[in-house]
Amino acid sequence: MKLSNILPLARYTFVGSFRSKIFLVLILFGVLLLLSSFLLSILGQEQEIRVLTDLGLASIEILALFTSIFLMVNLILEQIEQRTLYLVLTRSVSRAEYLLGNYFGTLAAIFACVVLMTLLHAGILLFKGWDIRAEGLVYFASVFTSFEKIVLVSALGLFFSIFSTSAVSALVFTIFLWISGHFAVELKFLAGRLEDGALKTLFKGIYYLVPHFHYLNARDIWISYSSQFGRMIAEGTLYTALYSAAALLLAHLSFRKKEF
Amino acid sequence: MSSVLSIRNLTKIYRRSHLGRVTATMGVKSINLEIARGEIMGLIGPNGAGKTTTLKLILGLLNPTEGEIYLMDKKLPDSSVIQKVGFLPEVPYFPKNFSVEEVLYFYGRLSGIPDSKVRARADEVLALVRMSHRKTRMVRECSKGMLQRLSLAQALIHDPELLIFDEPITGLDPVGLNEMREMIVTLNKSGKTILFSSHIISEVERIAHRVGVMEGGEMVQTLSSDQWKGRPGHLEEIFVQTIHSRGGLAV
Ligand SMILES: Nc1ncnc2c1ncn2[C@@H]1O[C@H](COP(=O)(O)OP(=O)(O)OP(=O)(O)O)[C@@H](O)[C@H]1O
Numbered sequence: 001m002k003l004s005n006i007l008p009l010a011r012y013t014f015v016g017s018f019r020s021k022i023f024l025v026l027i028l029f030g031v032l033l034l035l036s037s038f039l040l041s042i043l044g045q046e047q048e049i050r051v052l053t054d055l056g057l058a059s060i061e062i063l064a065l066f067t068s069i070f071l072m073v074n075l076i077l078e079q080i081e082q083r084t085l086y087l088v089l090t091r092s093v094s095r096a097e098y099l100l101g102n103y104f105g106t107l108a109a110i111f112a113c114v115v116l117m118t119l120l121h122a123g124i125l126l127f128k129g130w131d132i133r134a135e136g137l138v139y140f141a142s143v144f145t146s147f148e149k150i151v152l153v154s155a156l157g158l159f160f161s162i163f164s165t166s167a168v169s170a171l172v173f174t175i176f177l178w179i180s181g182h183f184a185v186e187l188k189f190l191a192g193r194l195e196d197g198a199l200k201t202l203f204k205g206i207y208y209l210v211p212h213f214h215y216l217n218a219r220d221i222w223i224s225y226s227s228q229f230g231r232m233i234a235e236g237t238l239y240t241a242l243y244s245a246a247a248l249l250l251a252h253l254s255f256r257k258k259e260f
Numbered sequence: 261m262s263s264v265l266s267i268r269n270l271t272k273i274y275r276r277s278h279l280g281r282v283t284a285t286m287g288v289k290s291i292n293l294e295i296a297r298g299e300i301m302g303l304i305g306p307n308g309a310g311k312t313t314t315l316k317l318i319l320g321l322l323n324p325t326e327g328e329i330y331l332m333d334k335k336l337p338d339s340s341v342i343q344k345v346g347f348l349p350e351v352p353y354f355p356k357n358f359s360v361e362e363v364l365y366f367y368g369r370l371s372g373i374p375d376s377k378v379r380a381r382a383d384e385v386l387a388l389v390r391m392s393h394r395k396t397r398m399v400r401e402c403s404k405g406m407l408q409r410l411s412l413a414q415a416l417i418h419d420p421e422l423l424i425f426d427e428p429i430t431g432l433d434p435v436g437l438n439e440m441r442e443m444i445v446t447l448n449k450s451g452k453t454i455l456f457s458s459h460i461i462s463e464v465e466r467i468a469h470r471v472g473v474m475e476g477g478e479m480v481q482t483l484s485s486d487q488w489k490g491r492p493g494h495l496e497e498i499f500v501q502t503i504h505s506r507g508g509l510a511v
């Protein structure tokens with residue numbers, strides 16, 4: 001695996017996704033959403049900053065997440081369909097390098113998008129008199145963990161798109177896992193209450209399969225465990241890395257022998 | 261004679277499974293082929309004869325069902341030796357959100373040319389295919405002829421030893437055809453080995469040193485230029501006879 005192959009691939013994927021119109025529309029949409037949350041917050045006068053923070057963080061996460069799922073499920077399939085991958089794979093680029101270059105390039109584009117939206121949002125908050133010294137840490141940690149969710153879900157999207165060879169079913173699978181990930185704690189609870197047996201094993205299995213988003217909610221973690229905040233964020237990061245690596249490995253296994 | 265490419269007993273059966281039903285299509289069957297350094301080898305055959313399949317197998321876009329391919333004595337797939345191959349696909353496929361020069365930088369980098377040298381090299385090949393004045397044009401705004409030139413440029417960017425061209429002269433206007441013919445001959449004179457497929461037998465006759473006739477996935481016959489040189493139209497006669505003797509033109 002050569003970095004000198006992955007980097008140019010990532011760079012071109014990055015530039016290409018910024019130049020594709022869909023992405024620009026989504027950025028524009030993000031800006032509009034942030035601006036409208038700014039207007040909405042005028043209604044809830046007392047809790048203005050609170051509402052503005054919640055709405056903004058939620059919109060950044062959802063928007064970036066859906067953009068990334070959409071980009072990821074189409075990423076490779078589009079290149080297969082348009083056959084642009086012929087001229088890449090017939091060079092000394094391994095299949096793994098090709099996947100990683102595309103994955104990291106797209107993530108970098110999403111990351112840039114998240115940074116832009118966050119800067120805009122934080123700017124509006126500051127303008128409204130937000131106390132960044134008191135709230136900044138949790139705020140930026142929260143954006144960081146949102147991005148971790150994107151890293152993880154993106155890897156799933158990439159895997160499903162290659163595995164199912166259809167963007168629509170990949171989209172359905174990815175969103176299904178994304179939703180189930182929010183019920184990981186409930187799944188564990190349920191499994192704990194069941195009698196030993198097949199059903200319990202099943203629920204436990206599903207619990208380990210779905211992404212554990214409760215490791216990646218900085219604000220909940222802050223509220224419940226503020227004394228161990230740093231350690232828990234680090235654990236969440238490790239979890240993200242491992243889960244994403246596993247999904248990428250599966251993507252690689254189904255891509256390795258593919259024919260075009 | 262040192263062999264650049266050696267294909268041994270190569271078979272490809274396409275398998276498709278749809279809703280549990282598996283369909284198998286013969287791509288190519290037990291092909292043997294040796295190409296010597298400095299040769300121009302043409303592949304001819306009716307539609308569906310297996311020309312593209314053969315080329316894709318060499319390039320690693322398909323996995324052989326049986327048999328082996330050796331490129332410069334290395335068994336394929338091998339990511340280091342594939343660097344010595346340039347490929348011109350049947351239809352030019354490029355990412356559309358990039359300019360002509362950007363596309364070339366990209367492929368140049370992926371072919372192992374360092375960042376510091378890739379621009380100069382891209383300018384060289386652009387001059388070679390007469391596209392220098394179009395280098396800032398976006399790919400989506402290029403005409404078919406320009407795309408074909410860009411396609412050739414990307415195949416040459418890393419100065420490969422073996423060139424694999426899938427139907428390089430199909431769909432070109434007379435001027436383009438003439439240029440491409442000259443290009444192939446010039447490249448060959450500068451030492452490159454060339455393997456190409458085509459339907460236009462009158463052209464193949466003028467360019468190729470040797471020809472492989474394919475039909476129904478099989479390499480029916482290989483001919484060398486002294487079997488048709490000086491007799492215009494003779495290669496076509498041989499071709500038609502060969503195909504007819506095998507039971508007509510299959511599609
Ligand atoms: N992806 C594929 N899946 C299934 N069958 C295929 C596939 N690609 C090619 N074939 C079949 O393999 C055989 C050889 O096709 P191939 O494309 O190699 O022919 P060709 O000689 O390049 O034809 P043409 O002159 O039309 O380009 C044909 O019967 C074709 O239908």
Ligand SMILES: [Mg+2]
Nearest residue numbers: 311312313350
């Ligand atoms: Mg073909």
